[in-house]
Amino acid sequence: MSGTERTDSPGAAGAGPAVPARLPAAGRRGPGGGPPWMGAGMPAEKSMTFWPSAKRLIRRLRPYRVTLLLVVALGAASVALSVYVPRLLGRATDVIFSGVIGRRLPAGATRQEVVAGLRARGEDDFAAMVDRMSVLPGAGVDFAALNRIAAFAVVLFVLSSVLQWWQGYLLAGVVQRAVYALRRDVEEKLHRLPLPYFDRQPRGELLSRVTNDIDNIAQTLQQTLSQLLTSLLTVVGVLVMMVVISPLLALIALVAVPLSVLVTQQVARRSQKQFIAQWTHTGTLNAHIEEAFTGHELVKVFGRRREAEATFARRNDDLFAASFHAQFVSGIIMPAMMFIGNLSYVAIAVVGGLRVASGATSLGDVQAFIQYSRQFTQPLTQVASMANVLQSGVASAERVFDLLDADEQSPEPAAGPVPPRTRGRVAFDHVSFRYEPDRPLIDDLSLVAEPGQTVAIVGPTGAGKTTLVNLIMRFYELDGGEITLDGVETTAMRRDELRSAVGMVLQDTWLFHGTIRDNIAYGRPGATDAEIRAAAAATYVDRFVHSLPGGYDTVIDEEGSNVSAGEKQLITIARAFLADPALLILDEATSSVDTRTEVLVQHAMAALRSSRTSFVIAHRLSTVRDADLILVMERGSIVEQGTHERLLAARGAYHRLYQAQFEQAMVDAGEAAS
Known part of the structure; x- marks a missing residue:
């Protein structure tokens, strides 16, 4: 195919220049009864709620569940080591505190004797604290025990860090493979969507879902999964x-937990x-x-x-307002959680201090408990702070899932029949078609194009x-009705088999970033250089290509400027010539060129139409005089057909x-001359 598909509707030709006029609303039609163009870029379906979308996103990680189980195991081991360290440091505190208290006690006495003496003097609380401690009266800090505890803590920290690094490495691979699969599914989905879907979607909005939203999902999964797992295990x-x-x-x-959950919800x-x-x-701003x-x-x-700047400013303001409110509202969670955590910290410090003073708990245990x-x-605060990232990612997932859930084109037949030799006989048998159920466009149309015929189609816009x-x-x-190619109904054929027999040259030329040779070879992958040059010579590309700096290796930019x-x-005609189709469609292929170039294009198309069934759509009637059959269409019906002279x-x-x-x-020219 040598160009992008186009219908009589404004939406099919792709997004045009930004204009201040309001775009048609969803469900309305452009001129000529064409398909709808959803100009606002809003999703057609109602947005899903958070949890169904989040669960669906998580289900995409199911193929990697073995690796994820290993990630969980590594995370659990890492957290277990890091969680044990405060208890170990609490013992270090007890060693230091016991040494400080031991110096104040008389040397040579046993702990029981010291405790009995304190109680005899009425110092019951101090006696209870000493009785609970592992203290040696008269001795100082046991630095050997302290060094052993510190060394063990360092080893646990190192092991925990190594396990956490390994966990992060595996999780990064899982996330990137899952997003890779999501991109692949979206790409495959785009090829299965019918043309009307693209008629309804501005290109910028669609590109935003395929690029920005998927990138946001990847970033969300990468940022939150590891931290969320570690936080929950912690x-x-x-x-x-x-x-x-x-x-x-x-x-x-634990009193802080339900309060934190309530605030977060x-x-x-x-x-x-x-x-x-x-x-x-x-997406709306990207479309504009x-x-x-x-x-x-x-x-x-x-x-x-x-007007274009005003439209941009208005949509940019809408994006700013939505982003500001989203970030501000979700940002409330973090300070609220910190406030609840500080209240819990104060309560624990007060009650713990009282229990140390009464001898019910050791100082090291209180210190460990405060940690x-x-x-x-x-972790609860971290989970809360991730809420804005999670919500942003799930919102993007909803938009991507909305694309993946869009209605696809009708399924392909398992093994469609293929004409033994494509000759190019096309027959319309009582064909009916409409974009909207209540607005007929083509009704009960029948015609036959014999092999090798040139059929011209003319009529108003x-x-x-x-x-x-x-x-x-x-x-x-x-x-309604049916269309057959060489006696085989097109709906019984696979689309790729049908379209491989058809070449198309459109008014809107489409060239991709690459060399002229590559753009011509797009019509038939695997074509030899000699075949490419032969197609170029037959379609007059060879005449101008040698004047370019790189010849056939001249790189054409995206705009073809x-x-x-x-x-x-x-070049598009050479592409179709190289494809050597049995059926050729030329849609206003000369409407945008000058008169001198039109002559070359006409000669090139004449060579291309040779021995092929051709459908030529033209507004310039001078280009269809030699057609074997001219069809005159009005309001979706063929009102006349015949040769130029007969019509x-x-x-x-x-x-x-x-x-x-x-x-x-001619009258206008005469008046201008006079």
């Missing part, structure tokens, strides 16, 4: 250690809508930017720069000319079109 491990140390203090720490419920709006407005830069020349020529309380609230050839290509499905419009059209003699619709183009032009 909460469990720390909770176990707190209960072991002091059930009373653990109960005080209330804030998350309000911020999720804002994140969905943020990414929706991002893509349109404005694609058609920036027209925007300047028609003096609509201020655990921080470790307990910190919106008559259904391009729709007719798009139905041959199965870009749209019929509402280093070759003229006529040269681009000749002129009939003095019907074709005669009126001919007069409008040529006789009036």
Whole structure:
């Protein structure tokens, strides 16, 4: 295929330049009864809620569950080591504290004697504390024991870090492979979507889902999965250690949990809508930017720069407002969680101090518990701080899933019949088609194009000319009747088999970034250099290609700005010539070139049409005089058909079109000369 598909509707040709006029709303149609164009870029379906989308995103990690189990095991081991360290450091504190207290006690006495003496003097609390401690009266700090504890703590820290690094390495691989698969699924989905879907979606909005939203999902999974897993494991491990140390203090720490969950839920419920709006407005803004830069020349020529800037400013303001509210509302979670954590910390410090003074708990245990309380609230705070990232990622996932859930084109037959030898006989048998159920476009149309014939299709804009050839290509499905190629119904053939027999040259030329040789070879992969040059010579590309700096190796940029419009059209014709199709479709292939270049294009198309069935759509009736059959269409119906001479003699619709183009032009030229 040598160009992008186009219908009689405005949406099929792709996004045009940005203009201040309001775009058609969803469900409305452009001129000629074409397919709808959803200009606002909003998702057609209602957004899913957070949890179903999050669960669906997590299910995409299922193929990597073995690796994820290893990640969980490594995370659990790493957390277990790091969680044990505060208890170890609490013992170090007890060693130091016992040494400090031991110096104050009389040397040579036993601990029991010291405790009895303290109680005799009425110092019951101090006596209870000494009795609970492992203290040697008169001795100082046991630095040997202290060094052993410190060395063991360092070893545990190192092992925990190594395990955490290994966990992060494996998890990064899982996330990137999952996102790679998601990108692949989206790419494959795009090829299975029918053309009407793209008619309804501005290109910038669609590109935003394929690029920005998927990148945001990858970033969200990478940032949150590891931290979320570590945080949850830390909460469990720390909770176990707190209960072991002091059930009373653990109960005080647990009071903060339901309060934290309640705050997080209330804030998350309000911020999720804002994140969905943020990414929706991002797609809308991208659509406008893509349109404005694609058609920036027209925007300047028609003096609509201020309107384009105003549209950009309005949509940018919408994106700013949605982003600000999303980040601000979700940002409330972090300070709220820190406030709740600080209240819990104060309560634990006060109660723990009282229990140390009463001898119910050792100082090291309270110190370890205070560290655990921080470790307990910190993961909860981290999970809360990840809420905005998670909501943003899930909002992007909703938009990507919306694309993946879009209705696909009708399924391909398992093994469709293929004509034994494609001759190019095309027959329409009582064909009916409409974009909207209540607005018929083509109704009960029948015609036959014999092999080798050139069939010209003329008529006013919106008559259904391009729709007719798009139905041959199965870009749209019929509402009634059938189309056959060499006696085989096109709906019974696989689309790739059908389209491989068809070559297409459109008014809107499409060249990709690459050499002229590559652009011609696009018509038939694997073609030899000699075949490419032969196709170029037959279509007059060879005439101008040698004047270019690199010849056939001249690189054409994305816009094709280093070759003229006529040269681009000749390259697309050479591409179709190289494909050697049995059926050829030419859709206004000369409408955008000058008269001199049109002569070359006409000669090239004549060579291309040789011995092929050709459908030629044209507004210039001078280009279809030699057609074997001319079809005149009005409102989706063929009102006349015949040769140029017979249709002129009939003095019907074709005669009126001919007069409008040529006789009036001659009158205007005469008036201008006088």
